Structures are given as C-alpha cells and as structure tokens.
Amino acid sequence: MLREIAEKKYEYGFTTDVDTDIIEKGLSEDVVRQISEKKGEPAWLLEFRLKAFRYWQTLEEPTWGHLKMPKIDYQDISYYAAPSTGNSGNSGTIDPELMKTFDKLGIPLEERLALSGMAVDAVMDSVSVKTTFRERLKEKGIIFCSISEAVREHGDLVRQYLGSVVPYRDNFFAALNSAVFSDGSFVYIPKGVRCPMELSTYFRINARGTGQFERTLIVCDDDAYVSYLEGCTAPMRDENQLHAAIVEIVVMENAEVKYSTVQNWYPGDKDGNGGVLNLVTKRGHLRGRNSRLSWTQVETGSAITWKYPSCVLSGDGSQAEFYSVALTNNHQQADTGTKMIHLGKNTKSTIISKGISAGHSQNAYRGLVRVSKDADGARNYSSCDSLLLGSKCGAHTFPYMDVQNPTAVVEHEATTSKISEDQLFYCNQRGIPLEDAVGLIVNGYAKDVLNKLPMEFAAEAQKLLGVSLEGAVG
C-alpha cells in the first residue's frame, strides 16, 4: 500500500512579471562593491563585506553533511536582484504586481487587510518590498524594518550587533552571506517592552538565476519579549536556486525570543530536478541571565536543507529550546538539527526533533550538545524521532555530545517508526481516505512541535504537512 511517489502539488510555484534590476552573474570584489554601492552603504559595512569575501575565497564548501550536493557554480549566479518598482520598506508606491504576488501568497501588504496582530516585512529577491504596522510598533520604541533601512537609520545598533553572533568566519556559507547579503529584517525590542504583535518576514525568490542571501538580526533587550515568524516560497524552476541566509538573535537579561519558521521553498520536482538549496546559518546568543530563546521550525520545502538553528547559553539560568519537524519527500534531502552550547551555570536546553521521510528522500538529524567546564548544573533533554513512509527513504540521527562538567545532566532519546499498513487500513475502515489518514498520523506525530507555533501558523503548518505528502502513498 505504501509505495512510490506521484508528483506533489506546489501551489506557490508561479512567477511574477516585474522589471527586475539584476547585477550580472558572477562574484568578485567588484560585485561586492557594486552591491554595497547600490544600497548606499557606509564604509564600515563595505569593509565588513570585503573582509568576508576575502575570507570566503580561502574556504572550501563543507562536505560533512549527509547530503549529495549538486556542484554550485558561484560564478553562474546573480548576487543582487531587485524588483525595480519595489521600494525599500517605506510607503510610497508599490508595483500592483508585487501587491498581487503577496496577496496570492496570503500575505496582504495593506494594513487594513492584514492579519490582525501581525506585522510583516515582505522581501522579494534581494529587497524588502514593504513593512507593515511600522508606526504602531514605533510608538513602543520597537524597530522593525528591512536591514538595509536599519543600516541607514540605526547604523550604530546594526554595527554593534551585526556579525556578533554569527561572525563571517563561522563557515563557508556564512562568509558568502556576509559578503553579498542583500536584504532581510531588523528587529530591536527596547528594554521592558513586550512586542504587542507577531513580527513576521516573508521571503520570496522570484528572479531566475539569482541567489537569495538575506540577513536577519533580532536584538531583544533586557526584560523584553518578541515572537517572530519567518515564511518563504519560490517559483518552480528546473534549476537549483541558492539560498544562503543568516539569522542572528541577541537575547539580553530576562528577555525572551520565540523564532518560528515555516520553510516551504520549492522542493524540486518528483524526479529531483530543480528546487532551492537552503544553506542557512541561524544562531541565537542568550547573553543575559535568565534569557530564553526557542526555535521552532517546520521544514517541508527545499531540495536540500542544511541548517542548524543553534543557541549559545552564556547567561546563567538561560533556557533554550529547539522544536523541529523536517519532512522530506521525493528526492529531497535534509540535514538539520541544532547546537546547544552551555556556557553559563544552571542553563537548560530542550531538543525535540521529528523527522518524516517519504519517497526517495534522505532526512538526517544532526545535533550537538556541549557543556563547558564552568556550566555547573547544566541540563539538556534531547528527543529525536524519525518516521518513515515507504522503504526507499532514509532517516539518520547524528547526535554529538561534549560534556566537560560533571554536574551536567544530558539525556538523549531516539526512536524510529513506520506508518504501518494496519494503521492506514484501520483509518480506511473508519471511512478516512488514505491521504487523509497519512496526514492525520503525521500531524499526530508532529503535534508536540506544531503546538509550539503561533496559532494561525499551526493550522497552516498542518495543512502544509498534508500537502507535502500528497502522492507519498497510494
């Protein structure tokens, strides 16, 4: 009953017809300078980019992932594409085509139509198209804008934190992003402020032959709180598209950040042609005492996913969580997990990872729990479950532990299970058709993670899990 894969639906695979300002393909110091110049950046940022670029040139692509990575020709990619009538962040006029695109994606950019209780920064290709509800947030001293604008308007803040959590020397793709990053979101929540609405960035790749290199920086000051959601889609193209993003989060004393991702980049067709290469570095630094950070991710898209949203727990008593559902179907590959680096005393981390593999896909959890010698009383609980649909897919778990403090308590549990034909038949006999039965079982399996998402998105994510498995059984 569980057998081969049929083509699944990807309902975001359309393209938008707008004039796009694209820098010629290729990567050189000159291109880095051009990007910086187009964005009118200050000298310090150009310097940052150039240092990153020079360092990147000395690096090789990492090969340790459990992934078959297609060869990426970095000279055959355009590093900057801007819909020419989009404008960076502000009111002004927006091309109706762009408005329509985001409407179609369910992200209305007119505030009167917007989801109540959520502000959105909409990014297409290399630039931010519009950020909603800025004025309302400003009243509370909250800054939510594109990072390009933040560089212009809040240069000191950006300069202070950019690269402080993910330095450009971190890894190959981080160095690349630091050299050529185009746009992304900047968030600053001042001391003692509880952000009154969800903040959200919606990323859309549109132009052909371009890479997307966005950069997100979130700073949550003492006693502040913010919940942030990231969503993303791309057109269906038969070529691979490179997406190498960085997300940096700084969490100060008693502050709390919740970061949720619903990743639905185009996964490629059923034979594994095309799809986004999602090579992302995400990290949060829990700097202050009793700071809290949670990453929640639902990963259903991309041909290849390589990402490890991580937490550095410096502040004593800080708490970090990682909740992940990674679903792969057809020929998708995912190597994803987290790193929990315990530096402060009495720090606590929780890892709940749920992998779902179908078709010919490969799905790996890779996680590191490190407890430094000063991290007295550190605790970690990790639980990594894998669910297999069919017999041609793979699930892998690579847990690493490095515990240097004898008072630490580190627990790890792992399970692998299959959806059995008996379970499906039981559902069928009760009148539930096959695909609904798979959706029901998969959502049940993933619910501990889905429950962590903001309510509106939990429902979306549930639907997405069902849609992504369409054709996975038959």
Add this chain to the structure above:
Amino acid sequence: MLEIRDLHASINGKEILNGISLTIRDGEVHALMGQNGAGKSTLSNIIVGHPAYEVTSGTITFNGKDLLSMAPEERAHLGIFLSFQQPVEIPGVSMTNFMRAALNAKRKAQGLDPLPATEFLKLMRERRKIVDLDSKLANRSVNEGFSGGEKKRNEIFQMAMLEPTFAILDETDSGLDVDALRIVAEGFNKLRRPETSALVITHYQRLLDYLKPDIIHVLIGGKIVHTGGPEVAMMIENNGFDQFIKE
C-alpha cells in the same frame, strides 16, 4: 443487504476461502463459528476490503452494489463497520481527532457539511456512555496504552459514533472478562435498529447468549459446512466442531 456468492480468496497465494455463499437480510444477526484458521477473519477482512487478501472468484454485493470494486473507505461510507479482532494503536492521534476525521469523511461522502465542534463533542459524550468508556480514554491516542478490554469497548464506541447499517464483530469477545463482555454486548444491542444487521464471529457461545443471532453458520476449511438456528451454538458447546466435519 449483504450477499456473498461462491467466494474464493487467498493470501500470499494460499487459498483460504473455498466457495462461500451467504445472505444476510436487513435486521438479521448472523453468527459465524469455527476453529482457528477456518477463514473467519479472512472473510471479515475481505468484506471490508483489506488489501492483503486476494479475491480469486465470486462476488459480494451490498444493497445491490458491487463491494469488491470499492475502496475500503467507500465501503465504510456505505455503512459497513468492522470491530477489529486486534485494534491497532495510532500514537499521537487523539481519539477525538480520529473520530472527527472518520465522522466528517462519512458526512462528506453523503454530501453533508462537517459536524460543528460542539455538536461533535456532545455526540462523543453521549455515545461514550453506551459502552461506559472513560472520558480519559477519549482524550488519549487511538488505542495507545488501552487494555485489551478497553480496546474492544473502544471499537463498539466507534460503532456507536458511526452508526453503521452492517457491523462485523470479529472475536470481539476474545480477551474480555465476564463484566466487560456484558458491557460490550449490551452496548451492541442498544445500537441495534430494525434495519441494521450484523455478522458476529466467535468461538464461544457466551457472546451469542447476549446477542441472540438469528442464524449460525459453521465454517470449516474455508467452507460453510452447516447453517442453522440458535441451537447450533449449543451443539458446538456440547460436542465441538468435529461433528460437522463428517457432514
């Protein structure tokens, strides 16, 4: 209602049913008795469309419709229900979500809108009482951590929710103590309506004392070797199945 004609079936190439014919009319309760391996569960699985079994010849019609050409869920939507001999566990899926998916799938097939959440929960509460099913069980994952008796009660609870017109009870009495057997059997009887019918599979007379079948069939070696009234159960209780082999 249900009409089986000269049914032959096999699993993994091994023939299990050798020409079964059986007619169950509206309102009738039939019992099917026989030793282990006689083909009782094979027959019930084929009626509900389990994909592991292959029908090599013969027909099954349900109210005139050709059952064998239908998907299992379509048969369920027609009102066919199987109380499984060994109900499977589905971790992570709450009984509430499971029942809602099942009920609304059936309503959809009938062209009805999904039942509003409050009405659905009210129905859950009402029907739970029929088999004395604990409310805690209804909030747990499907059959997960249920005792053998609780699983069987849960099957009858699902039957109460879905209100089938034709139910198969596949050894619903196995693994039940006397009290649980009574609850399950009385629950089943409460659900009977004049037009509903059932096929009850069992080794023992005790369940039949409660259910009072109209007709009892004896299945041996994939064939019905004897059909009679309620007295057949007593004959088996006293003299075993061997008496029918000679026929």
